Amino acid sequence: MYSLVKGRIKKKNNNYPSLYDIFELGDRVKRVYKDKNGNSKEYKGIVLAIDKKSIEIYWDSIDGKYRPKEMEIGFSNCQIDEIFYGTDKYSSIEKDKNYN
Numbered sequence: 001m002y003s004l005v006k007g008r009i010k011k012k013n014n015n016y017p018s019l020y021d022i023f024e025l026g027d028r029v030k031r032v033y034k035d036k037n038g039n040s041k042e043y044k045g046i047v048l049a050i051d052k053k054s055i056e057i058y059w060d061s062i063d064g065k066y067r068p069k070e071m072e073i074g075f076s077n078c079q080i081d082e083i084f085y086g087t088d089k090y091s092s093i094e095k096d097k098n099y100n
Helices: 080-085
Strands: 004-005 009-012 029-033 041-052 054-062 073-077
Touching: 029 054, 054 080
Parallel strands: none
Antiparallel strands: 004 009, 029 041, 041 054, 054 073
16 A cells, blocks of 8 residues: 655555554654755654544654753644655654664
8 A cells, every 4th residue: 555665655545544553652753854054953752642634742852952942842733744745844754763
């Protein structure tokens, strides 16, 4: 149904896979933010809630620093399109495989 290509899931049908099959409550996740100058920051957080079309994440670190003062967001509810394909500023969301 789906194939993983360079860390992204590519659509083969008009439907997405179930978020419940990909994420679990408590999973550590990450994404990259790119500003208009091309500078990037890696955000990491924890999955707090999952439903059919979104996941809620508490973002708690930027570039490995836990809750730095410049961190503006704490919680976000990410819709399914944003999870798999990102936005103009944020990359897609993926599990943090380096977390034990």
